Amino acid sequence: MSTNFNRSLTVAEATQRLMQYCAYQDRCHKEVKQKMRDYGLIPQAQDQILGKLIEGNYLNEERFARSFARGKFNIKHWGKNRIVCELKFREISSYNIKAALTEISEPVYHEKLHWLAEKKLSTIKEKNLYKKKKKLADYLLYRGWESHLVYEKINELVE
Template identity: 40%
Template sequence: MSSSDILKLRHYCAYQERCHMEVREKCRELKLYGEEAEEAIAHLVTEGFLNEERYAKAFAGGKFRMQQWGRKKIRQALKQKQISDYCIRKGLAEIDPAAYEQALLSLAERKYQSLRGEQYLKRQYKTLQYLLQKGFEQELVREAIEQIAKKED
């Protein structure tokens, strides 16, 4: 493992938060395999360039704020990146419950309004499907839709 490889990996991690899986992929691109790659990752962790808890917090906060993903979708995406359950919990804890509820209501209302021409049940069903696909919990989605449907009456 050359110092230029470590330098490239440092830059890669400094540019934005990365998870171990992404860094392993980058190591493969740099032709670092097995023991060399693990050594490089350990080096980056020691130096503070790589921290999965920090990554999970940044990922969860970003996906929620920018793309308005729900907790379930964020959890699934982090699991696909092989993030530990502990780090996933820490990441999801970054999401403010009041902001989460507000985002859910806002998305629900916008979707429900966009379906004005549809029948009542179809409108509710399509709104429900949209919010579940965004990763929001079924119970919270049902409550939000009921709340919006009551306003319409």
């Protein structure tokens, strides 16, 4: 769909486009507000459209947070720290962040950490034990796993 930026969108056109934008995948309020700014909408129009999107359940912050957490955990194998950080960046409320983290069960969380640590460990060719542990720790910490869990796992796996 090509956008002609020589004319501004009507509220009805912008609303329709944003409904499609939100229907395609869950979006957070920050993404939708940015899209409205890109469309050059005035603040009153933005507020009106935002209300319609929320009312029509096109925009639901809790649903977004929950699906974001599930996706990043299951597909990208992120730990809770990284998920929380990314949700905060998207200006998600702490209430919805807590709700999102309930999507990850503790046993599955620990299994995923074990699987990820073993997988990465098999690719580290370092002979020096200290450097090997550091590489594994850096990898897991970057992915957002809690440091106490990372160091417990490293001590369990690296000898």
